Amino acid sequence: MQGSQASPIIVALDFPSDQPALALAGQLNPEKCRLKVGKELFTSSGPALVRKLQQRGFEVFLDLKFHDIPNTAAGAVAAAADLGVWMVNVHASGGEKMMTACRERLERFGTDKPLLIAVTVLTSMTEHDLSGIGISVSAEEHVSRLATLTKNCGLDGVVCSAQEAPKLKVEQGTAFQLITPGIRPASADKGDQQRIMTPAAALKAGSDYLVIGRPITQAADPLAALEAIYAEVVGL
Numbered sequence: 001m002q003g004s005q006a007s008p009i010i011v012a013l014d015f016p017s018d019q020p021a022l023a024l025a026g027q028l029n030p031e032k033c034r035l036k037v038g039k040e041l042f043t044s045s046g047p048a049l050v051r052k053l054q055q056r057g058f059e060v061f062l063d064l065k066f067h068d069i070p071n072t073a074a075g076a077v078a079a080a081a082d083l084g085v086w087m088v089n090v091h092a093s094g095g096e097k098m099m100t101a102c103r104e105r106l107e108r109f110g111t112d113k114p115l116l117i118a119v120t121v122l123t124s125m126t127e128h129d130l131s132g133i134g135i136s137v138s139a140e141e142h143v144s145r146l147a148t149l150t151k152n153c154g155l156d157g158v159v160c161s162a163q164e165a166p167k168l169k170v171e172q173g174t175a176f177q178l179i180t181p182g183i184r185p186a187s188a189d190k191g192d193q194q195r196i197m198t199p200a201a202a203l204k205a206g207s208d209y210l211v212i213g214r215p216i217t218q219a220a221d222p223l224a225a226l227e228a229i230y231a232e233v234v235g236l
């Protein structure tokens with residue numbers, strides 16, 4: 001494998017400030033992973049931190065899971081594109097008009113536009129949690145429904161759990177990108193994640209990218225943790 005283009009690993013930098021995030025990034029190799037900046041780190045450290053990571057050679061997935069009226073969400077993804085991020089996400093439950101507006105707003109960026117993906121059912125949720133918000137079908141069925149909507153709106157892929165990947169690859173085709181958090185090496189704590197899978201099993205199931213946070217960021221030796229996962233998935 002050469003370059004992060006070939007690595008499916010996205011490390012989630014869930015830190016409260018830029019210092020620990022930059023310290024960890026300093027230990028990681030941009031040829032072996034991309035980085036995800038989410039709500040906690042972006043709220044504390046903003047676009048300046050994203051630029052610093054990009055200057056260090058990392059491609060950045062800006063994970064702010066936009067969910068708003070179409071005009072507001074479209075403006076937000078355009079701001080992410082201005083920042084030069086590699087990938088940005090919205091919630092599929094924002095619906096067809098919101099997702100279509102986002103995709104259309106990115107057209108002006110031509111080949112520089114980021115990948116636009118939609119979150120289906122959070123990997124921390126079970127069927128019990130879904131029934132609590134009025135959804136009575138299985139997680140797999142709801143993910144499928146939202147993935148179909150997302151693809152029909154012309155987006156590049158979805159965030160889902162690796163457990164749903166085999167079904168989605170059959171239903172949506174191989175070009176539709178599956179970004180899967182809830183990745184746990186066999187020895188790692190599950191934490192608040194519910195629909196989980198090991199890195200190798202997730203890739204075999206059809207995941208295109210593995211989003212991995214605490215198993216790397218909270219490891220005693222984050223670089224060794226990344227290398228171990230990289231070795232597990234390389235060549236699969």
Ligand SMILES: O=C(O)c1cc(=O)[nH]c(=O)n1[C@@H]1O[C@H](COP(=O)(O)O)[C@@H](O)[C@H]1O
Pocket residue numbers: 012014038063065089119121122123124159160181182183191193211212213214215
């Ligand atoms: O959009 C995401 O990245 C996301 C969607 C989802 O369904 N589940 C999920 O865990 N995530 C993110 O993926 C990361 C997973 O982190 P760990 O559980 O520490 O590996 C976190 O930054 C979450 O915000």
